[in-house]
Amino acid sequence: MALPSNVEPSVLHNLAKHAPGVESAFMKKIREQSMEALNRSPFPHRKMEDWRFTDLKPITRTEFVSMDEAGIRPAIDVEKYYIPESDRSRLVFINGEYQEKYSSIGGLGKGVTVGNLADHLDDKEVEEYLNKLVNYENDPFTHYNGLMFTDGSYIHLEKGAKAEAPIHVLNLYTDSVKPYVSTPRMLVVAEEESDVTIIEDHIGLSDNKYMTIPVCEIKVKQKAHIHHARIVRDSLEAVHVSRPIAYVEKNSEYHSYTITLGAKLSRNEPKVIQEDEEVDFTLDGLVLIDGEQIADTHSTMDHRFSHAESHQLHKVVVNGKAHSIFNGKIFVRRDAQKIDSFQENRNLLLSLDGLVNTKPQLEIFADDVLCSHGATVGQLDAEEVFYLQSRGMTEEKAKEVLTYAFALETIENIKVNSVHQLLIDEVYRYTKANNVDKVTA
Amino acid sequence: MLEIKDLHVVVEGENEEILKGVNLKVNKGEIHAIMGPNGSGKSTLAKVAAGHPEYEVTKGDIIYEGESVLEMDPDERAHAGIFLAFQYPVEVPGVTNSTLLRESYNTIAASRGREELDPLEFQDYIQDKLELVQMKPEFLERAVNTGFSGGEKKRNEIFQMAVLQPQLSLLDETDSGLDIDALKIVADGINKMHGEDDAIVLITHYQRLLNYIVPDYVHVMIGGKIVKSGGKDLALQLEEKGYDWLESYATVNGEAN
Numbered sequence: 071m072a073l074p075s076n077v078e079p080s081v082l083h084n085l086a087k088h089a090p091g092v093e094s095a096f097m098k099k100i101r102e103q104s105m106e107a108l109n110r111s112p113f114p115h116r117k118m119e120d121w122r123f124t125d126l127k128p129i130t131r132t133e134f135v136s137m138d139e140a141g142i143r144p145a146i147d148v149e150k151y152y153i154p155e156s157d158r159s160r161l162v163f164i165n166g167e168y169q170e171k172y173s174s175i176g177g178l179g180k181g182v183t184v185g186n187l188a189d190h191l192d193d194k195e196v197e198e199y200l201n202k203l204v205n206y207e208n209d210p211f212t213h214y215n216g217l218m219f220t221d222g223s224y225i226h227l228e229k230g231a232k233a234e235a236p237i238h239v240l241n242l243y244t245d246s247v248k249p250y251v252s253t254p255r256m257l258v259v260a261e262e263e264s265d266v267t268i269i270e271d272h273i274g275l276s277d278n279k280y281m282t283i284p285v286c287e288i289k290v291k292q293k294a295h296i297h298h299a300r301i302v303r304d305s306l307e308a309v310h311v312s313r314p315i316a317y318v319e320k321n322s323e324y325h326s327y328t329i330t331l332g333a334k335l336s337r338n339e340p341k342v343i344q345e346d347e348e349v350d351f352t353l354d355g356l357v358l359i360d361g362e363q364i365a366d367t368h369s370t371m372d373h374r375f376s377h378a379e380s381h382q383l384h385k386v387v388v389n390g391k392a393h394s395i396f397n398g399k400i401f402v403r404r405d406a407q408k409i410d411s412f413q414e415n416r417n418l419l420l421s422l423d424g425l426v427n428t429k430p431q432l433e434i435f436a437d438d439v440l441c442s443h444g445a446t447v448g449q450l451d452a453e454e455v456f457y458l459q460s461r462g463m464t465e466e467k468a469k470e471v472l473t474y475a476f477a478l479e480t481i482e483n484i485k486v487n488s489v490h491q492l493l494i495d496e497v498y499r500y501t502k503a504n505n506v507d508k509v510t511a
Numbered sequence: 512m513l514e515i516k517d518l519h520v521v522v523e524g525e526n527e528e529i530l531k532g533v534n535l536k537v538n539k540g541e542i543h544a545i546m547g548p549n550g551s552g553k554s555t556l557a558k559v560a561a562g563h564p565e566y567e568v569t570k571g572d573i574i575y576e577g578e579s580v581l582e583m584d585p586d587e588r589a590h591a592g593i594f595l596a597f598q599y600p601v602e603v604p605g606v607t608n609s610t611l612l613r614e615s616y617n618t619i620a621a622s623r624g625r626e627e628l629d630p631l632e633f634q635d636y637i638q639d640k641l642e643l644v645q646m647k648p649e650f651l652e653r654a655v656n657t658g659f660s661g662g663e664k665k666r667n668e669i670f671q672m673a674v675l676q677p678q679l680s681l682l683d684e685t686d687s688g689l690d691i692d693a694l695k696i697v698a699d700g701i702n703k704m705h706g707e708d709d710a711i712v713l714i715t716h717y718q719r720l721l722n723y724i725v726p727d728y729v730h731v732m733i734g735g736k737i738v739k740s741g742g743k744d745l746a747l748q749l750e751e752k753g754y755d756w757l758e759s760y761a762t763v764n765g766e767a768n
Contacts, residue, residue: 452564457601459585460561460594461615461671468586475605
C-alpha cells in the first residue's frame, strides 16, 4: 500500500511497505490515515527547533530492517520480569506482539477489561478512541506506529470500576541478527469515577540494537484516577521514541512518572491535555544516564480550562559523556484562570564530559495563574560531601549517598511496592556503578 | 591529644592567609573555648582540623594522638575519633537520621575496635542518646536535617556526637540558633558526655554558652591568630569589654590583621 512520498524518505518511510495487512475496515482506515500522514511528515533533523539538540545518529546510522528480515531470537527468562502484585493482571508483548501464554488477566475484578487490542476492535470505546486521541502533527514516528501496529494493550474501566491490582504492561525486546523496529500500542479508557494503576515496562533482553516506538492514548473521564508509571529499561544500544498522550476530564487525575534508565537514545514526548475544569495532573521524570546515552524529554502540559493543578518534576543525573535534553512546554490558554502549575528540571552533572540542555517553555495567555518553573544544573555540593565524610563515610560512599538521595524523590511516588523497590535497586546500582570523577572542589 | 603548631591556611587556590600561625594544645579531659569576632578564623580552624577540602595548609602541622592528620581524609579523621559539629549542618534528603547514624557508628566502631551493632542493637543503643539531648524518636526516621529548624539541626549535631562518641569534638558555634531552653539541654548533654578521656573545643561568639559549659581554657582569636589565652575569667572580661582591647595584640608581631 505504499504511496508516493512527499518528503525525503527515511528509514520509517522505507519500512512502510512492510505494514502488516489487516482485515477490519476500521483498522484499514487507520492504516490509510497513518500512511497518508507519514508521507507528509518529514524525518526530523537538527534544523528543526524541537530537534536541535538531539543527535539522531543512533537512528540514521543504523540499518533497520523489517521484523521478517531481522532474524529475531527467542525471548528468554520472561518470568524474571514479572511483578508479584500483577500476578493476575499482566499483559506481555514481545517486540510488540501479544503473548497470550505469558499474559494473565483474570485478577482485576468487575468492570475492568484488559487484553490485546486486536481482540477488541469491535468494542465501542476502541472504535471511538483508537488513533483518535493521538495528536502529534507531522511526526513520522507516531504515524509509523499507526501503520505498523496490530497488537497492543487495551485497558477499559467501566463507570466506578476500581482495578483491584496494578496492571503490568510488560514490553520485552529480544535479541536479533539485524536491528528491527517495534511499535507497541496502548489505549486506556477510564470511565467516570474509575481508578487504575498501570506499570508500563520496556525491557531489552539483550544488548542489541533495535528501535521501539510506543504510542499510548489515554482518556481519563470525570472523577477517574490514573496512576501511570513508565519504565524505560531498553538495551543500551536501543532507540526508544515514545508518545504518551492523556486527556483529562472534569475532576479527574492523571499522574505519570517516567523513569529512564536504558536506551542509547530516548525521546519521550508526553502530553497532557485538559478537557474541563478541576483537574490534577503530574508529569514527573527521572533520568539516570551514563556512557554515551542521550535522553530527551519534550513534554506538553496544556491548560485549557480554569482550576487545574499540574506538577512536573524532571530530575536528571548525567555521568560519562551522556546528554540530557529537556523542553517543558506549559500552555495556559486565555480562559484558563486559577491555574497552579509547577515545573522544575533539576540536573546533577557528575562528569566533566556530560551535557545538559534545558528549556522551560511557558506560554501563558491567562492573567490569574500561578506558574512556577525552574531549571538547575549542578554538581554534587562539596559541603554535603564533606559533611558525610566527617561522619565517617568515604568520599565515594558520600557521593553515592547524595546521588541516591537526589534521585529518590521522583520514585517515592511509585505506589506499587515491588516496582518501587526495583527502582530503588536500579538507582542504587547506578550510583554504585559510577566511577564519579572528582567533581567537587 | 591535639597539638596545632604554627598553622597557616589559605583557601585552596587563593593566596590570602586565613590562619596566620595558630598554636594550640589540647589535652585529654580538657574543654577549650575559642572566641573571637566574625571573620577571625575560628570556624576555619575547626574545619581544617576536620579535613575540609576547601582549605590548604601552607605551613605548620596538626598533630592528633601523636600523628599528623594533614594527609588524612575527613572520613579517616572521623574514624580516628575527631568530630565536627557543623555551624550550618547540611540537609541530606532521602537518607534518614537512623540510617546515617548506624552507618557512621559502625564504620567508626570498626576502625576503633568497638563492636558493630545490628539494627536492633542499634535501636537500643540510640534510645539513651535521644534522651540525652531530649530528642523525640520520630527524629530518627526523618531525613537528615531536612526541614529541621535551625535549633533542631544544632541539637541533631550534638545527638550525633552522643551516638558516635568521639575523642575530640570540635563544636562550631553550636550555641547560635538555640533558644535558652534548648541551649541548656544541649549544654547539659555535652557536660554529661564529657569525661577524662575526651576533649572538647567550643567555638563561639558569646560568653552565654560558657555559663553552662565551663571551659578549662579560653582563647581569643583575632585576625587568624590566637592573641590571648587564659582561664574561664577571660570570657567574662570579653563579655564586659568586647574584643577591641585585644586588637593591639593582633598586630604586635608587626603585621596588620
